[in-house]
Amino acid sequence: MSASVLYDHPGPRARLRNRVLSVVFAVLLLAGLYGIYRAFDGTEQWTWQKWEPFFGTVIAQNGQPVNFWTDYALPGLLATVEAAALAMLFALAFGLVFSAARLSDHRWVRVPAGVVVEFFRAVPVLLMIFFLSYGGFWVFGTFVEPFWSVVIGLTFYNGSVLAEAFRAGILAVPKGQSEAAYSLGLVKSQVMRMILVPQAARSMLPVIVSQLVVVLKDTALGYIVAYPELMLEGSKSYAVFGNVVPTFFVLALIYIVINATLTLIAHLLKRRADRRGVTNPGTRAAAANTAAAGLGDGGGVAA
C-alpha cells in the first residue's frame, strides 16, 4: 500500500505481522465462504439441474425449449436500457431547466423551482410510480402504462438530483469568469451560455455518468408494477426451472457488470477532467459533494 494516513511504511516486523494476519483472515474468509456454500448446498442450490438453464437451451416442464439468455435476459435487459436511457434523457432536460430556473434573478421563478426540486428529491421513486400506475386513471382519465410510470417517476427524481448538481457546478465556477464576461458587455443569458455552462459541464460529466448507475438500478422498481425489465423477465426463469438462488446470482452479476463498467467510465472521465485542468478547485469540490450525495442516493432511492 502506498502512503497511508493510518500507517507508517511497514518495516520488517510489520510486514511479517501483516503476512501472518493475511493468512489468518484468509483462512477465516474461506471458512465463511464454505459455510455459505454449505448452507446453500443443504437446500441443493448448486445442482447442475438448477444451473443448466444458464448454459444453453433447456426443455422446460411443459415441453417447450427455453433459453434463459435469448428468452428472458436479453429482452429484459433491452427493456431496462430503454427505460433507463429515456429517463436519463428526460432527467437531463429537467435538470438543465430547473438548475437554470433556480439560478434565475427573478424570485417568482427561483422560489417555485426550488420547491419543485426539493419536493421530488424527498419523495421516494416508488411512491411516484405507484401514484402514476394506480392513480393515473383517476388523475389523467387514462391508465398510465408501466413503462411510462417508471420513466416519469425516474425522470422527476433524477432530474431534481441533477438540477442540484448542475446548480452547484455553475455556482462553483470562479466569480472572476462571470465578472469578466459582464465587463465585456455580455448579457446574462450569454454569460450563462458561453462562459458558465461550458466550464461547469465538463466537470459535471462524471456526475452524470454516476447518476446513470442510479437510474439503471432504479429501473428494477419496474418489477413491482409489472414492467417487463430485467428483474421481472429474469424471475420467469425460476418460475419455470425452480432455480431461485442461481437466477438471483446471475441477475445480480448482470447488473454488477454493467454498473461497475459505468462507474469505471465515470472514474476515468473524472481523472481526465482533473488532469486537463478543466476543473478549477471550486467545481471539483462541488462535483465531489454531489457525487457523495449521489452515492447516498444510490439508493437512490431506490435502489
Next chain:
Amino acid sequence: MDVFSDPANLQLYIDSFLMILKLTGASSLLALVLGLLLAACRVSPVPVLRAVGAGWVHLFRNTPLTLIILFCFFGLYSAVGVEFSDDIHVNNYWLAVTGLSAYTAAFVCEAIRSGINTVPLGQAEAARALGLTFAQNLRLIILPQAMRSVVAPLGSIVIALTKNATIAGVIGVAEASNAMKTLIEARGDQTIAIFAVFALTFVALLVPVGYGFSALANRLAVRR
C-alpha cells in the same frame, strides 16, 4: 380529504409511516455497525481484509435494492430457509432489514473511507513524529477529523435509506407505498389528496433531516 376521516384509513396511514421509521431505525443502526467494520477492513494493512471490504462494496452498491430485498425473501427465506420469526409479518420485517442494511452498509463504508482519506497525510506524519502510537494517532488525530467530514454524506445516506424503506413493500411489509396503493385502490376519486398526504409526509420528515445534517456538517467542518 374525507378519505382520512375514516379512522381505519387514518390508522393505515399512521402505521405505514411508523413502519418506515422502524425499518429506517433498525437498518441504519445495523448498516452503521456493518459499514464501520467494512471501512476498517478497507483501510486495514491486511490485503485479504481490504479485498473483503472492496468486494462487499462493489457487490452491493451495483445491485438494485429491489433485487436484494427480493433475494432476502425468495432466496434466503423460501429457498434456503433462513427464518427470523414464526410470525410472517415479523419475519418479513427482519428480512427487509437484512437487505436494507447489507445494501446501505456499502455506502456507509465508502463514506467513512473517504472521510479518512480527507485527513491530510501531514497530520498523521506529525503525530507519528511526536511519538504517538497507532491507537493514539487513530483516536486523537485521525478519527476526530474524519468523523466531521463524514457527517454530511451520512446524512444523505439516512435520507436515501428512509426512502429506500418503501421498497420493503415488495415482500409484503406494510409500509407507506403499499398503504398509499391500498388507499388509492379503495378511493380512486381522491387519488391526488392521498398522494399529496403521503408525499408531503416524506417531505416533512426528510427536508428537516437534510437541513439538520448540513447545518451540523457546517458547524463541525474542519477549517483548512
